[in-house]
Amino acid sequence: MHTVLLPVGADLYAVPIESVREVVAAPSVTRLVTAPAHVVGLINLRGEIVPLLDTAALLLGVGTVGPLSFAVVLHTPHGPVALAVTGLPERAELSVSCGTSELPGTAGIYQVDRQVAVLLNLAALLVPDRLDGHDAPARSVSGGVS
Amino acid sequence: MAALSVEQVQVLFAQEATVRLAQLGQLLLKLEEAGADDTLVQSIFRELHSLKGSAAVARLEDVSDCAHRLEDLVDGLRSGRTSMTAELIDTLLAGVDRLTVLIMGQDAEPLPAPSTASTTRPVAVDSPPVSNGNHVITDLPMPAASDVVPATDVQAKAVGQSSSGSPTTPAGAVILVPTERLEELTRLVGETASAHLRVGQLLKDRFGVDPASCSEYNELSRSLNELQDRATRTQMVPVATITDQLHRAVRDLARTQGKDIRWDARGIDTEMDRSALQLVSDCLLHLVRNAVDHGIEGPAEREAAGKPGHATIRLHAMQLGSEVVIAVTDDGRGIDIAEVGQRAAQQGVDTEGMSEEELIELTFRPGLSTTAFVTDVSGRGVGLDVVRTKIEATRGRVEVRSERGVGTEFRIIMPITLAVLRCLLVEAGGQRFALPFHRVVMSQADDPAAREHAEGRPVIWVDNQPVPLSMLRHTLGMDADPANAGPIVVLADTSRRHAFHVDRLVGQRDVVLKGLSRLLPHLPVYAGASVEPDGSVLLVLDPPGLIQRARQGIRTTPVAVQVPITDGPRRRVLVVDDALTVRELQRNILERAGFAVRVASDGGQALSKLAEESADLVLTDIEMPIMDGFALTEAIRATPALANIPVLILSSRSSEADRQRGLEVGADGYIIKSAFDEASLLAAVNRLLGVLAA
Numbered sequence: 001m002h003t004v005l006l007p008v009g010a011d012l013y014a015v016p017i018e019s020v021r022e023v024v025a026a027p028s029v030t031r032l033v034t035a036p037a038h039v040v041g042l043i044n045l046r047g048e049i050v051p052l053l054d055t056a057a058l059l060l061g062v063g064t065v066g067p068l069s070f071a072v073v074l075h076t077p078h079g080p081v082a083l084a085v086t087g088l089p090e091r092a093e094l095s096v097s098c099g100t101s102e103l104p105g106t107a108g109i110y111q112v113d114r115q116v117a118v119l120l121n122l123a124a125l126l127v128p129d130r131l132d133g134h135d136a137p138a139r140s141v142s143g144g145v146s
Numbered sequence: 147m148a149a150l151s152v153e154q155v156q157v158l159f160a161q162e163a164t165v166r167l168a169q170l171g172q173l174l175l176k177l178e179e180a181g182a183d184d185t186l187v188q189s190i191f192r193e194l195h196s197l198k199g200s201a202a203v204a205r206l207e208d209v210s211d212c213a214h215r216l217e218d219l220v221d222g223l224r225s226g227r228t229s230m231t232a233e234l235i236d237t238l239l240a241g242v243d244r245l246t247v248l249i250m251g252q253d254a255e256p257l258p259a260p261s262t263a264s265t266t267r268p269v270a271v272d273s274p275p276v277s278n279g280n281h282v283i284t285d286l287p288m289p290a291a292s293d294v295v296p297a298t299d300v301q302a303k304a305v306g307q308s309s310s311g312s313p314t315t316p317a318g319a320v321i322l323v324p325t326e327r328l329e330e331l332t333r334l335v336g337e338t339a340s341a342h343l344r345v346g347q348l349l350k351d352r353f354g355v356d357p358a359s360c361s362e363y364n365e366l367s368r369s370l371n372e373l374q375d376r377a378t379r380t381q382m383v384p385v386a387t388i389t390d391q392l393h394r395a396v397r398d399l400a401r402t403q404g405k406d407i408r409w410d411a412r413g414i415d416t417e418m419d420r421s422a423l424q425l426v427s428d429c430l431l432h433l434v435r436n437a438v439d440h441g442i443e444g445p446a447e448r449e450a451a452g453k454p455g456h457a458t459i460r461l462h463a464m465q466l467g468s469e470v471v472i473a474v475t476d477d478g479r480g481i482d483i484a485e486v487g488q489r490a491a492q493q494g495v496d497t498e499g500m501s502e503e504e505l506i507e508l509t510f511r512p513g514l515s516t517t518a519f520v521t522d523v524s525g526r527g528v529g530l531d532v533v534r535t536k537i538e539a540t541r542g543r544v545e546v547r548s549e550r551g552v553g554t555e556f557r558i559i560m561p562i563t564l565a566v567l568r569c570l571l572v573e574a575g576g577q578r579f580a581l582p583f584h585r586v587v588m589s590q591a592d593d594p595a596a597r598e599h600a601e602g603r604p605v606i607w608v609d610n611q612p613v614p615l616s617m618l619r620h621t622l623g624m625d626a627d628p629a630n631a632g633p634i635v636v637l638a639d640t641s642r643r644h645a646f647h648v649d650r651l652v653g654q655r656d657v658v659l660k661g662l663s664r665l666l667p668h669l670p671v672y673a674g675a676s677v678e679p680d681g682s683v684l685l686v687l688d689p690p691g692l693i694q695r696a697r698q699g700i701r702t703t704p705v706a707v708q709v710p711i712t713d714g715p716r717r718r719v720l721v722v723d724d725a726l727t728v729r730e731l732q733r734n735i736l737e738r739a740g741f742a743v744r745v746a747s748d749g750g751q752a753l754s755k756l757a758e759e760s761a762d763l764v765l766t767d768i769e770m771p772i773m774d775g776f777a778l779t780e781a782i783r784a785t786p787a788l789a790n791i792p793v794l795i796l797s798s799r800s801s802e803a804d805r806q807r808g809l810e811v812g813a814d815g816y817i818i819k820s821a822f823d824e825a826s827l828l829a830a831v832n833r834l835l836g837v838l839a840a
Contacts, residue, residue, distance in 0.1 A: 030683035031577065033622045034671050034695070042662075042675055042683045047336020047374065049675050049683055051663045078664040128664045 001094045005117055006072055007087030008055045014094055014110065014117040021073040021080060023089050027052065029068070037061075040084050043071060052082040058125065059103050076126045094119060152205055155391060159204035163249045166197050170242050174235055182223070182230040188512060190238075191220045192532050196428065197245070199435060203395045209248045216241040325421055328380050335377045336677075339370045343681045371679045378658045381421075385463040385472065386414035388427040392434050396459055399438045406456040407442055413463040418470055422560055426472060429533040429544075433474045433556050434459060436530070441478035441554050451551060452750075453477070454771070466690070470562060475555040481506060481548040506546055510534045533558075547730065552747045562661045562674055569686060571652035572635060574617075575624030578684060580657050582673060585689035587636040587643055589651060606645050608636055616696040618646040622671065639690035644697070659686050671695055716742040717835055718759075722752040722766035722778060723796075732765060732796070732827070739828050749773025753781055756788055763834055768797040768804070776811050783812035792834040796827070 003014040004023075022045075029041040029052055038057035043050050052071055056062055071082040072089055096111040101118050105125030110117050170193050177186045198213035216238060222228035346357035357363045389411045400407040418426070442457040449455065460475045483505045487497045490508045497505065512531040534544050537558055548554040569580035570589070587608065598605050598612060605612040613636060636645045659674040670691030676684045719741045723729040733743045744761070746752035748770040756764075764782065768775035775795055782788045794815040795808045805816045815830050 028682065030675075030685065032666070032669065032672075032685070033575075033577070033624050035669055036667060039666060042685075044340075044677050044681050044683050046340040047333065047677055049660055049662070049677065051666050053665075076665065081663060081665045126665055 001119075003092055003094050003117075003119070004072065004089050005092045005112065006055065006083060006085045006089055006120075008085055011056070012112070012115050012117045013055065013059075013106075014092065014112075014119045015072070015074065015083075015122060017091060019074050019076075019122055020089075021075050024071040024073060024082070026069065027071045027082070040068065043082060045073060045080070045082075048080065050080045050082050052084055055083045055085060058083075059105060074122060074126070076122065078126070078128060081126055092117070155394065156204045156206065158391070159200050159206065160249060162200055163197060163209075163245075166193050167242055167246050167249070169193055170197075171239070174238050174242065177230070178232065178235045184224075187220060187224050191217065191224055194220060196432075196532065199431060201249075203391065203398070203431065205398070206249070209245060212241065212245055212248060216245075325381075328377075332374075332377045332381065335370070335374050339374050340681065342366060342370055367679065374677075375656075375658060381419055382417045383420045383423055384414060385416045385418060385423065386411075388423060388430065389414050389461060391427070392430055392461065395431060396434050396438055399435060400442075403438065403444075405438065405442050405444060407438060408456050408458045410458055410460040411462075412460065414461075416463040416465055416470060418560070418562075422470075425536055426558055426560065429536055429558060430461070430472065430474060432530070432533050433558075434461070437474060437476040437478065437554070441476040441480075443479050447479070451479075452772070465562070465567075470560050471557055472560075473555055473557045475553060477553040480550040480552055480554055481509060481546075482550065483548075506548060509546065510544070549745075549747065552751075562659060567657050567659050567673075567686065568654065569657040570635065570654045571684075572618070572648040573650050573652055574648050575619040575622065576649075577624070578652060579618075580676065580684055580686040581635065581637065581689065582686065583654060585637050585639070587638050589633055589635045592632065592634050592647065606634065608643060608645070611643070613643045613645050614697065615645040615647065618648050618692075621646065621692060621696045637689040637693060639693050642693055642697075644693040646692070646696070657684065657686060716740060717762045718742045718744070719831065720744050720746060720752060720755060720761040720764045722746045722749065722764060722770070722775065724748055724767065724770040735827055736765075736831070739831075741831070749775065749778030749781065752778055753785075756782070756791075760788065761791055763831060764791055764793045765831070766793065766795055768795060768799055768808070776807060779808070779811045779813050794830055794834055 002017045004017050004020045006013040006015065024043065024045070027043045029043055031041045032039050032051075035041075038054050040052040040054050043052050050073060068084050069087060070085045070089060072085055073080055073082045092112050094110040094112065094117065098109040098111050098116065101107065101109050103118070105121055107119045107121035107124075110119060170190065173186055173190045173193065177183060177190065180186060194213050194217040198210050198217060201207075201209035201213060219228070219234065219238060219241075223230060223234070228234065346363060349355045349357045349360070349363070393409045393411065396407055396409050437459050442459070443451065443453070445455060448457065458475075458477050461472065462475070463470065463472045465471075483502055486508050487500070487505045490505075490511065491497050493511070495508065495511070497508075500508075510530045510533075530544075533556075537544050537560070542558060542560040545557045545559065546554065547557075567580075568583040570583055570586050571578060571580050573579070596606060597615065598607070600612055604615045606615050607613070615634065618635075632647060632649045633651055634645050635648055635651070636643055638644075657676045659676055661674050662669070662672060671687055672691070673686045673688040676686060678684050717740075719736050721729055721732045721736070721743055722745070723732065724747050729745050729747070733745055736743045744755055744759075746755050749766070750773045752764065752766065753773070755761075764778075766775040766778055773781070775797065779793045779795070782791055782793060792814045793812060794817065795813045796817045797804065797808070798818070799805075800818045805818075808816045814834050817826065817830055
């Protein structure tokens, strides 16, 4: 499967490449005060207002610590949405499966070189009902993020 | 705005029909492949039903009649009276062809009237017969090849061009542009503005030139900003653009049925995204036709019910925060909930234990109709089903409220995708926010000496009324610097006012508001967002949501909660108001506070209800049909059995003369609607009932 790898702190996630619209470097973010922790804010994508979500908070319930370097803008049936990542996203072929993943909104664990990437199931992760009553597992991020 | 001519309506119909006919053809072919698929059958039925309704509005009776006969066939299939055969598909496709000719023949250059003898091709129909009791389509006139007019001719006429392609559009006329092109234009303008900003950054980084000091750069910035604003606005149109068509539909149908109906359209300058409005237009057409056909009684029935001879259908559009609400209200007979329940039960729905609200929701079920007769207008139970499906597909919702004998109100509520709002720009917590101007009561410098404290919170005096005061930064959960309290902005929702400290006032201007993504959770304090000329995102706050949030979190000292009673029977309040929304709001507030509430829509109905069962308090409006609030109060005081019931008037009439008159006729209290909120209403009711706070 052809994917784009999303570094989030010490973790690595993957999304199918066809779901990626573009990658924005160092986006200017408008904070959306009163929003839950998994919402970083809004970015202006050439006149289009796109929500930026904290990938770690979305999956783990714990916000990303460290600089927001890139926003990966994804296509969804509900409009564009961006995921915040802390390192440069790269393309990768996922071929070696290492087993199933535990987190809701994910679709398995894969080996990429010597790293482990968790494939995101965007259809399950990015749906209005789930995000409205977002209930990520209370779990600490071991190893932290840079 | 002038009413559309029949020709203009027919041109609009031709555009709609082109899409519907293409869709019908596709669906029929799919049905032939898939077999008797209920979803496909239902979709075909809806398309034909919508086509029929629109054709009737466009006064194309032959088209409406043909669509009706095809609808009968599909209805037979839907109900299981006939089975799906290839011959049936043949017949239906032939019918679609016939519709195409009829519609294009009406719209294109005059066609020679098709000779039935020469163009009729009897369609072989095997047993079971393709019939629905009243109609049998075995003799649909088929189009001759020469009759068929290319679709491009119809479309060319719709945009004012001849079929040869030579433009005949007069200067200043309107042309039709595909929505996709407008969206593409807006996107490209956005791209251009973004590139312009990057060039400015480049000038600064590489050449050390401040772009703000370059007049050419600034001029281009201004032009691009204006272009971006205009491009965005091309996608918005006022509700007024569709109300003439609706008015015409009501008028024509009312005349056909011998009903005297007044059309009342309000708030029609409310703007909506054109694609959303187009979708809403179809749904509103269903609703107003249903209102005329089902809702409004005939003259004799209205007279017998003591109602005015002329009925009213009202369309009221308004923008409320991040939503546009379009309400269609009639003062007809209301929905017979018992009958709805019966018919639903006949369809296998378990209605046992359903509340009135749940039963009334059943009117949106496919196939349910409370009308005993099938007409060419409605009565097949398809309209409301179509309305809800279409509106929900675009994140909207439809609500219905009805009262037997009083009327029905349908509300279509659509999230704002785009709107232009005049806004007051303020800063709070280092961030800029926009406040919709129509919610701003006033702004003023802060005067700490003028502040008071009431009910555990700071208040200021506005128009001799204490108004709670909060810091906007606190309310938004931002870091607050207590030493930095700037000017005060007073905001209002429908019933409450609230003052907010902001860091500073920035100015006022039009803001192109866009709705927030569906993927964001519901955030009641925001109406939407806008892109600023410098590329940043400006958040537009929603004052009602903001006020609600502020009121939930501003008390600094504990306040006892008022409860009407702690034991014994519940106190009974009769709420009298002809406005469904106000009535329901009051009922909701009072019921949540523990009162037993009944409602009446005018003074006469209130007296009838009091005769059936007394009340501990009457809460009444003044302006109502049949018997107003003054007359009701007088009648209560003049009736020995009712004379001791406290009467509280809640009215939008704010003059001292009205208040004085209310007290003179015997009211015990007088509240002005603009100053009314939950707390003040409950305080007044409790005071009159002699209830103490717990």
